Amino acid sequence: MQQDQLLDLYRDMWLIRAFEQALEREFEQGGVPGMLHTGLGQEATQAALASQLEATDCFFPDHRCHGINALAQERHKGDGERIMAELFGKSTGVCSGKGGSLHSADPSVGNYGDNAVEGSYMATVLGVALAAKMRGEAKVACAIIGDGTVGRGEFHESLNMAAIWDLPVLYACVNNGYAIATPVGEGHASADIVDLARGYGFPCEQVDGNDIVAAHEAVGKAISHIRAGKGPYFLEFKTWRWQGIFAGEFRPEAEVKYWREDHDPILLANDALEAMGVSQAQRSAIESEQVGRIEEWITFAKESPNPELAKATADVYVGWEVASS
């Protein structure tokens, strides 16, 4: 990978990390409603996908999706702050605050919306892909799922139908090791999700999801395959989430140390950049720049107005109004 490209991805990863860390802080202070699922530790997979999916493609983001959502806004429209505002439930959010963390969508950047029912869009993605195929569009329809989602019946229904219909679907499985607190190897017949996906007969690949260079290359290869009309592709990114569960950290100390200190995607990229001769000062400047930007987004979100109350019953139907009181 060229130095410039790696620097861009490093910048993207720092945007996600700064976003999620600032959000955690604001959440603890009570400013962010609802629940919080951060993508800390999974920045490389998100940057690899966001940097290669076009606005005319489609992605259904996973449960820890703030980063990819913000990167898509930034890359295609330059308004990543609207993802932050959505998480604060504000009128300036991408869904005017009606969707929140798990339902942020903006089809103009290719974001077709997350779904808080894990696996649900494994079925929905088929329709976007089928429509593209029927219309002869070279669209990639991407479902980003977690390892936990593999437990859903829709996983089978989706992979099976994508295979028999040869649909342009990219399955991006972010295997972060745990579904809430259940280790992946206990919840599924294999801890390696690609083993489960291979039976459907289309290409499946496992990649180190914390190695941005490897992840980026794998995504590029998958997208080329799909755009060439060769049908679905399954990628498993091996990664690890920083966030514990409600009661805090529950995983073995050595495992925590490995993923947070020895195999952190940003530190790995940092080392690669150092080896390429990018100075410490330049790397630090990227970090500070992104942290500063995110603080502006936090301010924007906090200062944005709440949605008008008329929004509460707006858009229930296209063809009917619903009484507002």
Added chain:
Amino acid sequence: MSTSTTKRTSFTKALNDALDQGMDRFDEMFLIGEDIGEMGGDFGVTRKLWAKYGAERVRDTPLSEAAIIGTCVGASMVGMRPVAEIMFADFLGECYDQIVNNAAKLHYMFDGQFKAPLVIRTACGGGFGGGPHHSQSVEGWFLNVPGIVIVAPSNPEDAKGLLLASIESDDPVLFLEHKALYRARGEVPTGYYTTPLGSAAIAREGTDITVVATMRMVPMALSAAEALDADGISVEVVDLRTIRPYDAETVLASVAKTGRAVVANEAPKIGGLGAELSARIHEECFSELQAPVGRVDGLDSPIPFSVPLEHEILPDEADITAAIRTTMEASR
């Protein structure tokens, strides 16, 4: 109505005509379901369409109801107009999440950025020994879901017009086809026309009591009304046609006129359409009501296979007649 030519047609053929004329008119429309292609569907509603429009647009699927409806949701998000067939309404449990959490909500939760102009056709209702998983009336499962449209025709003419209106609708429609009505026949306009959604029909005018009915309960209510004429009871029959959002204006105006109401619906009594209509009529017509609203529903039970037992569970014309008489007698 754009045409005056009519033809005596079955309910099944009227639906088939609607699909054919819809496919002909809308390039973005496609059909999807289990054995709807060459076989023409379990009840023959899609017969000959596969030969006419091809396997791309009349698309057979594996037994994957969640993926069928998910495909419809995704395709409708990008402007297609899919019409799914779920062979038996009882199978909607398999795709309930796609319907209630995606189709019904995505226009709302994504702030109007997507629409879901899809139709889910499904065969519902009992009365033919189909047993617990081939006989249910499922409208109650969806009545509490804002965002979904529930359409329930009672005759061939409405079946065609309502199905074409459902195809044209930008909202997701659950289109209920009562199995006992498939063979019903009636005059049906041969051309393209739509019957408006959200609009009830006065199926029979009367002055003493209003029966609000759906699907198979409508012909039963009409038959009961004819018989009661001889006893000097003038029954008005309102065919609700759309269950959600329903036409409260027509229902309430009729009850305000007659001063009495019976609500007739095949689904189990608790928490269903009958409960909603009864509550609404009591709320809004209390001063005009001369008697409490009478109710005709299925018993609060699953549906058994044994024909006499099934008959015990499901409401029929005699139950409607009895409810009308009871309500008349209870009048103050």
